[in-house]
Amino acid sequence: MEDIRLNNGLTVPAIGYGTYNLPDNEEGMNAVISALGMGYRLIDGAAAYGNERMVGEAVRRSRIRREELTLTSKVANPDRGYDSTLHAFDKTLSDLGLDYLDLYLIHWPADKAVYPDWEIVNSDTWRALERLYSEGRVKGIGVSNFMPEHLRALLREAEIKPMINQIEFNPGMQQPECVAICRGKEIVVEAWSPLGRGRILGNTLLEEIARRYDKSVAQIALRWEIQRGAVPIPKSSNPERMKENMDIFDFSLSEREMSDIDGLAQFGNSGLSPENIDAHIAGKS
Ligand code: A2P
Numbered sequence: 001m002e003d004i005r006l007n008n009g010l011t012v013p014a015i016g017y018g019t020y021n022l023p024d025n026e027e028g029m030n031a032v033i034s035a036l037g038m039g040y041r042l043i044d045g046a047a048a049y050g051n052e053r054m055v056g057e058a059v060r061r062s063r064i065r066r067e068e069l070t071l072t073s074k075v076a077n078p079d080r081g082y083d084s085t086l087h088a089f090d091k092t093l094s095d096l097g098l099d100y101l102d103l104y105l106i107h108w109p110a111d112k113a114v115y116p117d118w119e120i121v122n123s124d125t126w127r128a129l130e131r132l133y134s135e136g137r138v139k140g141i142g143v144s145n146f147m148p149e150h151l152r153a154l155l156r157e158a159e160i161k162p163m164i165n166q167i168e169f170n171p172g173m174q175q176p177e178c179v180a181i182c183r184g185k186e187i188v189v190e191a192w193s194p195l196g197r198g199r200i201l202g203n204t205l206l207e208e209i210a211r212r213y214d215k216s217v218a219q220i221a222l223r224w225e226i227q228r229g230a231v232p233i234p235k236s237s238n239p240e241r242m243k244e245n246m247d248i249f250d251f252s253l254s255e256r257e258m259s260d261i262d263g264l265a266q267f268g269n270s271g272l273s274p275e276n277i278d279a280h281i282a283g284k285s
Pocket of ligand 1: 018192193194195196197198201218219233234235236237238241242244245
């Protein structure tokens with residue numbers, strides 16, 4: 001597995017392990033320890049997942065050297081803004097029990113429907129990330145769920161360009177315009193929900209390609225994402241599927257297979273989108 005180089009020179013593993021929805025208890029900890037034991041070195045987390053103490057404890061119990069790991073967190077939506085982001089970062093570090101993070105992302109852009117000043121809110125939050133980065137408290141900074149308009153507005157104000165944009169990305173949710181902008185700005189796309197929360201698993205084209213390589217549909221989807229330059233972060237609490245999701249570096253999809261997958265009908269987002277996130281969280285939608 002080759003590492004991916006970000007626009008500031010930092011390298012990150014080509015695939016990560018997602019901790020969204022993992023319970024904040026022994027069961028969740030065993031899942032993270034299994035993933036680390038299997039070779040996952042990029043662990044994707046967030047304050048909003050409510051399990052950072054557990055993730056930190058799993059990392060310690062794994063006894064893997066800190067510098068071998070790429071540990072990620074994200075600023076939760078209620079903490080957007082300059083001062084509150086700095087406080088949120090301190091809390092995340094303390095919950096994880098770490099003295100630095102590898103990647104820190106803005107979890108969601110401010111929702112236009114709720115924040116008329118969404119551009120300012122995003123820029124203020126970004127300035128806090130720039131400060132944390134300049135102070136060496138985080139090795140790379142980025143955004144998540146930033147669509148083209150959010151990226152363009154942020155890039156107009158930013159002193160440091162984001163290194164990552166983590167978006168919902170899989171063969172049924174390809175977001176080509178957003179991916180193209182990221183590529184043009186040398187922003188690496190990380191793919192959340194890389195298996196479409198299971199919705200791509202019955203797709204007949206993917207099934208046909210999977211048979212050709214003696215792989216699973218999940219492995220074909222993850223391979224397509226990697227060949228499109230994205231870093232997928234599949235989540236699984238099942239050790240066999242965790243292993244299966246990493247076993248995608250011994251084959252390549254052809255140009256033809258890649259473009260056939262590009263042409264798949266799109267099934268849209270999982271229900272969470274930058275267009276409704278704050279209203280959703282406030283219980284308004
Ligand atoms: P499980 O935890 O039982 O493995 P996504 O990452 O797109 O959000 O999808 C996560 C969902 O897909 C989880 O419900 C997870 O269930 C399931 N999943 C993860 N890996 C695989 C796989 N290789 N094959 C089938 N389902 C998978």
